[in-house]
Amino acid sequence: MSDEAKGAGGPAGASFARLPTGNRELDDILQGGIPENSINIIMGEPGSGKTTLAEEFMFANANDERRPILYLTTLSEPLDKVIKYLQQFRFFDVEKMGRTVLYEAFGDELAEKGLGALLPKLKDVIKTLSPKIIVIDSFKAIHDLATSPQEMRLVLHEVAGLLAAYNTTVVLVGEYRHEDIATFPEFAVADGIIELARNALGTRDERYLRVFKLRGSAYRQGFHAFEIAAAGLQVYPRLVSPVEAASYKRDASRTPSGVPGLDPMLQGGFWTGSATLLAGSTGSGKTTMGIQFIVEGLRRGERCLFVNFQENPTQLAHQFEQIGGKLDNDARSRLELLYYSAVELSIDRIVVSIFQALRRNTIRRVVIDALGDLAMAAGDAKRMHDYLYAMVQHFAVMGVSSLLTLETDPPIMASDENHGRLSHMSDNIVFLDVRPHKGIVVRSLRIAKARGIAHDLQSREIEIDARGVRIVEGRL
Amino acid sequence: MSAPNSSENGKAIILVVDRDPHVRELESHFLNQAGYVVEFEQNGESALEQARRIVPDIIITEILVPALDGLSLCRQLKADPRTREIAVLVFSILAAAGRAKEAGADAFLLKPLAEHTLVNTVRQLLEARTARLRRTQHER
Numbered sequence: 001m002s003d004e005a006k007g008a009g010g011p012a013g014a015s016f017a018r019l020p021t022g023n024r025e026l027d028d029i030l031q032g033g034i035p036e037n038s039i040n041i042i043m044g045e046p047g048s049g050k051t052t053l054a055e056e057f058m059f060a061n062a063n064d065e066r067r068p069i070l071y072l073t074t075l076s077e078p079l080d081k082v083i084k085y086l087q088q089f090r091f092f093d094v095e096k097m098g099r100t101v102l103y104e105a106f107g108d109e110l111a112e113k114g115l116g117a118l119l120p121k122l123k124d125v126i127k128t129l130s131p132k133i134i135v136i137d138s139f140k141a142i143h144d145l146a147t148s149p150q151e152m153r154l155v156l157h158e159v160a161g162l163l164a165a166y167n168t169t170v171v172l173v174g175e176y177r178h179e180d181i182a183t184f185p186e187f188a189v190a191d192g193i194i195e196l197a198r199n200a201l202g203t204r205d206e207r208y209l210r211v212f213k214l215r216g217s218a219y220r221q222g223f224h225a226f227e228i229a230a231a232g233l234q235v236y237p238r239l240v241s242p243v244e245a246a247s248y249k250r251d252a253s254r255t256p257s258g259v260p261g262l263d264p265m266l267q268g269g270f271w272t273g274s275a276t277l278l279a280g281s282t283g284s285g286k287t288t289m290g291i292q293f294i295v296e297g298l299r300r301g302e303r304c305l306f307v308n309f310q311e312n313p314t315q316l317a318h319q320f321e322q323i324g325g326k327l328d329n330d331a332r333s334r335l336e337l338l339y340y341s342a343v344e345l346s347i348d349r350i351v352v353s354i355f356q357a358l359r360r361n362t363i364r365r366v367v368i369d370a371l372g373d374l375a376m377a378a379g380d381a382k383r384m385h386d387y388l389y390a391m392v393q394h395f396a397v398m399g400v401s402s403l404l405t406l407e408t409d410p411p412i413m414a415s416d417e418n419h420g421r422l423s424h425m426s427d428n429i430v431f432l433d434v435r436p437h438k439g440i441v442v443r444s445l446r447i448a449k450a451r452g453i454a455h456d457l458q459s460r461e462i463e464i465d466a467r468g469v470r471i472v473e474g475r476l
Numbered sequence: 477m478s479a480p481n482s483s484e485n486g487k488a489i490i491l492v493v494d495r496d497p498h499v500r501e502l503e504s505h506f507l508n509q510a511g512y513v514v515e516f517e518q519n520g521e522s523a524l525e526q527a528r529r530i531v532p533d534i535i536i537t538e539i540l541v542p543a544l545d546g547l548s549l550c551r552q553l554k555a556d557p558r559t560r561e562i563a564v565l566v567f568s569i570l571a572a573a574g575r576a577k578e579a580g581a582d583a584f585l586l587k588p589l590a591e592h593t594l595v596n597t598v599r600q601l602l603e604a605r606t607a608r609l610r611r612t613q614h615e616r
Contacts, residue, residue, distance in 0.1 A: 037588050066592065123501070126502065127502070127505050127506075130591060130592075158498075161496070161497075161498050162498045164498075164588065165496060165498035165499045165502055165587070165588055165589055166498075166502055166588055166589050167588040167589055167590040168588075
């Protein structure tokens, strides 16, 4: 397993019982859920989804009337407002309200008695309710009641001692800022810290979830995209490299390209499970070659996936029929077309959809057309590269042969640094070129790299017609 | 051998040995609520003296207590004819069930405090102790 996948802080042999968050993907990030009997902070700006996450966690664990889940509001949102908005989510269950999920307003008592009301209140609810989980929203508002840092530290020392003594799991929700982590004592006593953030990306916002700390447990580091949907938080865990390092020679079979004349240049085709970068300028034939690659797989009875960001499935199916002839029902059933608008979607969601399709249908070939669109979804080429590297490693482990098209025109993709990264992660690189030659436009193909293959190094002229790209014998 | 005492109103007496005030307060609350009389000591040495004096029905001890640790306390209680019938429940933050058993403890629970588990364990220990005393009296 890569270091990133392991995350931080997982001592060997340590094992804690976990409470599910109500969100399978977040449970994966947390290596099984939130450790029982821990103090956790969910931090983020207003509107970032903190309360939704806390409530999803509450309802997922509300199953024992003897151990109810308690939600205490403090001095931020009124209780009625919290409950009003709670009801729009699918995880809300009215049957649990007042039985296994208890909502209580603590704000007036705090306003009257100040910070000193906190410890007696917690003792009281423990003694009278035996809560399995206590959520305090907002705890930051309680912090703001402290007359001095010393007072807050002393109260928190007592509160942490009480909560550690009793078998309950605590979630402190607050509009904390990054700089608060180093100075606010609640972060020192917290066993787990989850941050929810929202960043502007072009004309849209992207939401991110990050685990800062999970004492005594491993977790998946980094930024994980999420959306707030009717079901609650829809989390897209950051893609990391697979546990098993990929070997491009694991499968000794070849995957024919479907391009007449190309396979002899590769001693029979690409290695199965390898990743091929197909680079060229606009109109050089990349999408056409991608379709040929897929059509060849369909002819061989394989399941194939074509991911694109510019043409909808109807338009694309038309191109498939032009190049591959009319696909019979069997072939059509083995072809999956995924279309995304890269302007609207996050790369995390796209990657999750690709893997869902791969697992659902035992896909053998994938084409992603084009990486420039994926970079737009990622926000920058570096981030796209990180995802792509991990994705290609997963493809290799799964024995999926991939072909990734790359426009060499757009500035975001054209930097030497980006080309270097993409070259490093690709097993094979094929360049397509279009340039004037003696008064006519000549198209050519060159195999710049084919890992583990004594490939043809020469540039070869190609032609494109209604049936696709083909290598022209003996010219150029 | 001394038979364990009960309080004046017939309730079982439990001696809690723990230095954490929150644990003492919560144990006291839940055990009182379950109908037991609770006494406290904060270190093993004073707990041993108190046990010899009042002979409680049960001693609930943390391992990590000053002066005499909970396991040593348990060994001494079980070695002394005056206190060997006192049921000992080791209730600790240390996952040391095996060591507690070796020391002669009648039961072990890992912290944090879960009141249903605690009260059930106490109830079972009292029932077992009562049955044992009846058998002893019957044999005599």
